Amino acid sequence: PHYAPEICAKTSVVDFTVTMKGLEQQILGRVIEKERYELEEQRHSVLTDVATNKxxxxxxxxxxxxxxxxxxxNLLDDEMIAVLQNTKKAAxxxxxxxxxxxxxxxxxxxxREKYRHVG
Structure with missing residues (x-):
């Protein structure tokens, strides 16, 4: 939308539009939550774990x-080598x-894709 500069200076315009793909994903999540709750819970858990690991x-x-x-x-002293080995193992x-x-x-x-084409 186009607003006068005076209005824009005193307000913050927030765009609440959702893309079709985003809306589709939200609806798909709701359908799966009803049909196979454990699958959606597992998905959320995996996404959280992946983000944490990254x-x-x-x-x-x-x-x-x-x-x-x-x-x-010296970078080759025992303490630095131990740090490198521990970091490598953890990574x-x-x-x-x-x-x-x-x-x-x-x-x-x-x-989840099995539920995409409903209707």
Whole structure:
């Protein structure tokens, strides 16, 4: 919408429009919530886990970079090697969880697609 500059200066215009795809996803979520509640709960859980794991990977990367930048002297000392090994191990575990989570999410989305063409 087009408003006069005086109005725009005193207000905040909020766009509440929803795309057709977004609306379709919301409705699909509601249908599945009614028909197969456990599937939608599992989907929310997997999405939360994947997001958490991605944040953990970023945190490991930031922590490692910080330690490397703050390191004084030889980068090959025992403490730095231990930090690198622990970070590598933790990152590998999180990466495995991410793969499992993404595979689970794909299976859930496949099951959700069966409900897409209603009517």
């Amino acid at each position: 944040k953990m990977v970023q945190q490991y990367e930031r922590d490692l970079l910080f330690r490397l930048s703050e390191s004084k002297g 590998k575990e999180v990466a495995e969880k991410l793969v499992i989570g993404e595979m689970t999410e794909a299976k859930i989305n496949e099951a």
